Amino acid sequence: MQRPLNRLTTKLEVRRLSKEEVYRIVIDPKDHRDVPLTLITDCPSYLMTKTGSWRTLRPIVDNEKCIKCGICWKFCPDVSIHVKEDGAEVDYDFCKGCGICAKECPVDAIVMEKEEDYV
Amino acid sequence: MSEMKIVSGNFAAAYGAKLSRVEVVAAYPITPQTEVVEKIAELVSNGEMDSEYVKVESEHSAMAACIAASNAGARAYTASSAHGLALMHELLIWASGARLPVVMTNINRAMGPPWSVWADHHDTLAQKGTGQLQFFCENNQEVLDSVIMAFKICEDADIMLPAMVVEDAFILSHTKEPVEIYDQELVDEFLPPYDPEYKLDVERPFGFGSLGMPDWYMDFRYKIAEAFEKAPEKIEKVNKEFTEIFGNDNGGLIEEYKTDGVDVLIVTMGSISSTSKDVIDELRKEGHNVGLARLRTFRPFPVEKFREITKGVNVVGVMDRSYTFGHGGDAAREIKDALYGHRDLILKDYIVGLGGRDLTPKILKNIMLDAISLQDKGLDKEIEWVDLRINQERWRR
Amino acid sequence: MAKIPEKELMFQGTTACPGCGAGNAMRYVLKALGKNTIINIPACCWAVIPGVYPSRNLDIPLLYNAFEATGAASSGVRAALNAKGIDPREITVAGFAGDGGTADIGIQALSGCVERGTDTIQIMYDNEAYMNTGIQRSGETPYGAWTTTTPVGSEKAWKKNPKKNMMEIMNAHGIPYTATVSIAYPEIMIEKIQKAKDIPGPKFIHIYAPCPTGWRSDPSDTVKLAKLAFETCVFPLYEIENGVYNIYKKPKKKVPVRDYLKLQGRFRHLPTEEVELIQENVDREWELLQKKEKFTKE
Numbered sequence: 054m055q056r057p058l059n060r061l062t063t064k065l066e067v068r069r070l071s072k073e074e075v076y077r078i079v080i081d082p083k084d085h086r087d088v089p090l091t092l093i094t095d096c097p098s099y100l101m102t103k104t105g106s107w108r109t110l111r112p113i114v115d116n117e118k119c120i121k122c123g124i125c126w127k128f129c130p131d132v133s134i135h136v137k138e139d140g141a142e143v144d145y146d147f148c149k150g151c152g153i154c155a156k157e158c159p160v161d162a163i164v165m166e167k168e169e170d171y172v
Numbered sequence: 173m174s175e176m177k178i179v180s181g182n183f184a185a186a187y188g189a190k191l192s193r194v195e196v197v198a199a200y201p202i203t204p205q206t207e208v209v210e211k212i213a214e215l216v217s218n219g220e221m222d223s224e225y226v227k228v229e230s231e232h233s234a235m236a237a238c239i240a241a242s243n244a245g246a247r248a249y250t251a252s253s254a255h256g257l258a259l260m261h262e263l264l265i266w267a268s269g270a271r272l273p274v275v276m277t278n279i280n281r282a283m284g285p286p287w288s289v290w291a292d293h294h295d296t297l298a299q300k301g302t303g304q305l306q307f308f309c310e311n312n313q314e315v316l317d318s319v320i321m322a323f324k325i326c327e328d329a330d331i332m333l334p335a336m337v338v339e340d341a342f343i344l345s346h347t348k349e350p351v352e353i354y355d356q357e358l359v360d361e362f363l364p365p366y367d368p369e370y371k372l373d374v375e376r377p378f379g380f381g382s383l384g385m386p387d388w389y390m391d392f393r394y395k396i397a398e399a400f401e402k403a404p405e406k407i408e409k410v411n412k413e414f415t416e417i418f419g420n421d422n423g424g425l426i427e428e429y430k431t432d433g434v435d436v437l438i439v440t441m442g443s444i445s446s447t448s449k450d451v452i453d454e455l456r457k458e459g460h461n462v463g464l465a466r467l468r469t470f471r472p473f474p475v476e477k478f479r480e481i482t483k484g485v486n487v488v489g490v491m492d493r494s495y496t497f498g499h500g501g502d503a504a505r506e507i508k509d510a511l512y513g514h515r516d517l518i519l520k521d522y523i524v525g526l527g528g529r530d531l532t533p534k535i536l537k538n539i540m541l542d543a544i545s546l547q548d549k550g551l552d553k554e555i556e557w558v559d560l561r562i563n564q565e566r567w568r569r
Numbered sequence: 570m571a572k573i574p575e576k577e578l579m580f581q582g583t584t585a586c587p588g589c590g591a592g593n594a595m596r597y598v599l600k601a602l603g604k605n606t607i608i609n610i611p612a613c614c615w616a617v618i619p620g621v622y623p624s625r626n627l628d629i630p631l632l633y634n635a636f637e638a639t640g641a642a643s644s645g646v647r648a649a650l651n652a653k654g655i656d657p658r659e660i661t662v663a664g665f666a667g668d669g670g671t672a673d674i675g676i677q678a679l680s681g682c683v684e685r686g687t688d689t690i691q692i693m694y695d696n697e698a699y700m701n702t703g704i705q706r707s708g709e710t711p712y713g714a715w716t717t718t719t720p721v722g723s724e725k726a727w728k729k730n731p732k733k734n735m736m737e738i739m740n741a742h743g744i745p746y747t748a749t750v751s752i753a754y755p756e757i758m759i760e761k762i763q764k765a766k767d768i769p770g771p772k773f774i775h776i777y778a779p780c781p782t783g784w785r786s787d788p789s790d791t792v793k794l795a796k797l798a799f800e801t802c803v804f805p806l807y808e809i810e811n812g813v814y815n816i817y818k819k820p821k822k823k824v825p826v827r828d829y830l831k832l833q834g835r836f837r838h839l840p841t842e843e844v845e846l847i848q849e850n851v852d853r854e855w856e857l858l859q860k861k862e863k864f865t866k867e
Contacts, residue, residue: 092623097624104584131585131592156792
């Protein structure tokens with residue numbers, strides 16, 4: 054019996070797949086006997102839920118201003134902004150647009166703009 | 173070497189847990205279960221039992237701790253009674269939903285009010301829908317045996333459900349009988365260590381018991397139904413294996429006592445069965461073709477087995493030591509359910525011995541004679557309350 | 570001060586509301602405790618945040634348990650690990666419950682768990698109401714707050730009872746360590762949780778975790794509110810180690826409580842005299858806490 058449990062955790066390349074694809078291929082077996090007896094969660098949430106679609110405000114980083122202090126990363130409750138070589142980079146797949154990064158940025162390098170202007 | 177000891181039903185339960193090499197015990201005291209936890213505390217303190225004993229602050233926490241321990245891969249055991257069991261209700265369902273083979277001993281005691289500490293099956297039967305396997309014991313040896321067998325049955329990969337081994341308050345819990353305490357090595361051979369496929373493990377960081385949406389919930393419930401379907405066969409198999417190794421046959425699903433070709437079948441549960449068997453002997457000597465079926469396993473309910481043993485039977489008299497508010501006793505309801513469309517017979521439900529009311533051989537004989545009389549006169553009453561103040565004269569004469 | 574570990578044990582894709590203080594609370598807790606942790610979560614926002622089956626957003630084993638059972642579940646897991654010879658310093662067992670699951674329905678199991686001396690960290694992420702069920706008042710809802718069960722009506726208005734002091738309740742159990750921490754100061758929070766982790770026996774951590782949805786505040790103000798709660802002394806940052814109080818971070822200048830309240834819609838209805846009353850209470854509690862520190866340190 055093929056059990057999907059733990060297959061995903063070792064195959065991170067699946068991340069390139071869409072939620073629907075992941076679900077169809079590994080998570081949504083048609084036969085209940087293909088999963089353990091009780092609910093055991095094993096699929097990383099980033100494969101199932103792309104929370105970027107919730108956003109109404111979009112953080113825009115001005116990396117000319119960014120001092121790479123990491124405060125935005127520190128306070129992001131969605132682990133969706135990272136400081137890289139060129140400055141802060143927002144992961145728009147997951148950023149919910151709460152605006153904490155913009156408010157806490159000590160040099161005002163982040164502004165919140167209307168998401169609808171970007172869709 | 174096995175050894176005979178004169179012990180109470182409660183001590184037998186504690187020895188059963190010890191022989192099962194229970195790793196975690198979490199329990200809260202309640203009359204008449206206290207001796208179970210006292211004995212375990214003593215065994216653990218003396219180093220005779222290698223268990224973690226969590227002295228919880230309530231029965232709810234007792235089952236919660238057992239569930240968590242079982243989820244972490246440990247064999248877990250608890251004991252309770254009546255109101256304590258009722259307090260556990262939420263977690264009894266949790267244990268079965270989480271598919272955890274937690275085994276408990278419940279001492280059957282009446283639910284209050286009126287406050288009562290005496291024998292009555294209401295507490296256990298009120299939990300019949302919680303996904304627990306339920307084994308009703310007749311004597312102290314069976315209590316010990318059933319604890320060991322319950323772990324074996326419940327830890328089977330096809331079953332993975334919790335179980336209750338139940339004994340009647342005081343009649344078994346506080347009455348001493350000779351009980352064979354088996355050789356540990358023999359038990360170890362029968363019951364290998366608990367080693368679940370999935371458990372809380374930092375190397376495999378899974379979540380246990382998350383939110384299930386409607387597209388999955390029902391399928392997980394069906395998986396429990398599948399386990400219950402497989403359980404009767406498993407119970408008989410384990411009972412047979414146990415009998416072969418230890419020499420004590422506890423009857424599996426139903427213990428049949430002189431049931432071959434009987435016209436009248438009496439159904440009992442728990443401690444009244446022993447006295448009832450003597451009465452059966454007496455009646456048979458007097459020329460009545462009557463036998464007894466002791467309903468040992470209430471969950472899973474032995475539906476097929478009932479159909480089998482009622483072949484050719486005219487009357488089934490069920491003694492229910494519990495009253496399910498609203499309509500008679502549970503055993504009679506379930507037996508009717510099993511026989512519907514399969515057997516054309518008379519079934520009468522006798523509500524007996526609630527809250528520890530004494531059941532003398534005299535009363536039991538009168539009940540059986542009443543059941544026998546139905547063959548000629550037909551069913552007079554579906555549900556009969558026996559030995560009430562208003563009808564004591566009739567049942568005690 | 571501890572540096573924030575880079576390693577994330579909380580994944581993206583959480584179903585928490587935007588700006589959720591509890592999201593970061595868990596993130597920092599896991600950064601502090603590390604991979605060798607088993608966590609128990611009762612019914613609360615965090616029972617839903619990991620997502621629905623088969624989603625998991627923590628890279629550590631997670632046991633969901635009944636609402637009132639976190640303390641007992643922690644004892645159960647710890648007992649199982651003990652039975653298997655796994656040392657508490659090797660694997661940390663933590664309970665992570667909301668204010669309802671800690672201070673209200675879960676208080677009995679929590680009390681039992683610490684009274685038994687279970688070697689575990691019991692964590693309350695406090696968002697000051699039953700947020701997962703839709704903002705009903707809890708024992709941790711502060712005086713004056715609007716919730717859906719303490720609505721502002723014409724006859725009766727807002728919560729009239731004070732916030733339950735869990736630090737004192739836990740300290741009264743005689744446990745070795747309790748601390749308040751705030752998501753506004755992650756470095757100190759991580760330091761304190763790591764400190765707790767290394768102490769044998771039962772530990773209690775009270776995390777201040779603002780909830781924009783329930784507090785009717787702007788999601789971007791979550792960290793700012795947590796800072797203000799500290800600066801106003803509404804939520805002082807202190808630890809109690811073996812009975813000795815230590816206010817480990819003191820505001821340089823006390824900010825008026827009004828500044829904290831006005832950012833939250835749940836206090837919008839309060840007349841000036843009520844705000845003054847709250848200020849008086851905060852001042853008195855702060856004074857008392859400093860006295861306790863002085864007294865126990867002497």
